[in-house]
Amino acid sequence: MKKIISIIMALAMLVTPVNITSVKADQIYNIEKSSQSQITENKIEKLISSQKADIRTGTVKIENKKLESISLPRANYGTINQAATTLKKAMLAHQSTLYVFVKSKSSAADQIYYDIEDKAASVTDNPVEGDYMFWDISNRDVSYRAQKSNGYYLYQFLIKIKYFTTLEQRSLVDDKVNQIIEELGFTSETTDYEKVKAVYDYVCKHVTYAKSLDDEIVFTAYSALYNGEAVCQGYAQLIYRILKQLGISVRVIPGYGKDKTVRHGWNIVKLGDYYYNLDATWDSQLSQAGIRYRYFLKGDNFKDHTRDDQYKNSNFYRNYPMAASDYISDVQNEQSEKTKNSFFENQKTKIKNISKNKIKLKKVKNATGYKIQYSPNKKFKKKVRTIKTKKTTYKIKKLKKGKTYYIRYKAYRNSSEGQVSTDWSKTKKIKLKK
Secondary structure, three states, rough: OOHOOOOOOOOOOOOOOEEEEEEEEEOOOOOOOOOOOOHHHHHHHHHHOOOOOOOOOOOEEEEOOOOOOOOOOHHHOOOOOHHHHHHHHHHHHHOOOOEEEEOOOOHHHHHHHHHHHHHHOOOOOOOOOOOHOOOOOOEEEEEEEEEEOOOOEEEEEEEEEEEOOOHHHHHHHHHHHHHHHHOOOOOOOOOOOHHHHHHHHHHHHOOOOOOOOHHHHHHHHHHHHHHHEOOOOHOOOOOOHHHHOOOOEEEEEEEEEOOOOOOEEEEEEEOOOOOEEOOOOHHHHHHHHOOOOOOOOOOOOOOOEEOHHHOHHHHHHHOOOOOOOOOOOOOOOEEOHHHHHHHHHHHOOOEEEEEEEEEEEOOOOOEEEEEEEEEEEOOOOOOOOEEEEEOOOHHHHHHHHOEEEEEEEEEEEEEEEEEEEEOOOOOOEOOOOO
């Protein structure tokens, strides 16, 4: 989440309390609703590319206000996980102000807060937690105080949160979602695909893009359900909320639209082994011309959609593997190249054996080849030689007898997304007898 909220912190040691930041969540936006009443096929691309959005990216300000010190025994300072649990409970209860207390060996206060929030907003099976909860937050103001004691840093975080909706509105969303699911008439025979399509059709039919952004309620599923309008954040939050209750794995994906300057958001949903993109906001606008499913269950190469960095890194792709192509019922899909690369990069490397100057490597699945490095310098700072090979057994030449060398290797893979590599193996040393 740290890329989204763009929190800036400055560490305050011992006696000086410092404000971290006032953070406005980086809302995700879509194109504005066209004034045209009809959309024809040859005007679609022009429509999407010509729309403008109100750019309201996350704002950051540093305040020189002092955080009042709270005297607590060291035992009352907990772990990041404990702080995350406290924060999550507060968010679910729409608590506006809270303290959390953390004891850590780390002096990186900003990273500690990021970790707390990431864990608090992690996705669960509960439909009102995870992305639904996180994207209901309008902004948060975070201050902290740090004191070093017996080798630990004791942090006091003061967190102030503003929400888009009230608890009453969240309860009304719960009621409406239950009503929609009942009306859709799902049975034990209904497939996940049929559920996703029915929910998608419902949202595209009943929600239009908000005419005004003056009231922040348009960023919510509540507005989509009760006002019949929302911006893309509200669309994506509603899709998440309903599908999550149906037991389908789904995420909200923030990023950019066509020209990479307009903030936008959409969903990914799991069908079978892989995830697919769907954008109800854009499809709802095209449906008035009878053009449907242009952005429904698309593969990883999702035209005009660029994810924020933390939603396109290897770790995210391992947790949410994307399909290479669009969804087709009863057709086995393949992993996208980015997904393949993410799993490749995470494979472990190991030097299995070194005998004299002959090295045997652990084979890495889907490797194009291997890079072997050796050097007389343990940290590989100088006199480093790199060898490329496609074999897992290699004889290193020109090693001087009586001299110690340090050896490591990594596997690499060439793909349409570029070359990716595993981490380096653990270093082993070799010394040829004189």
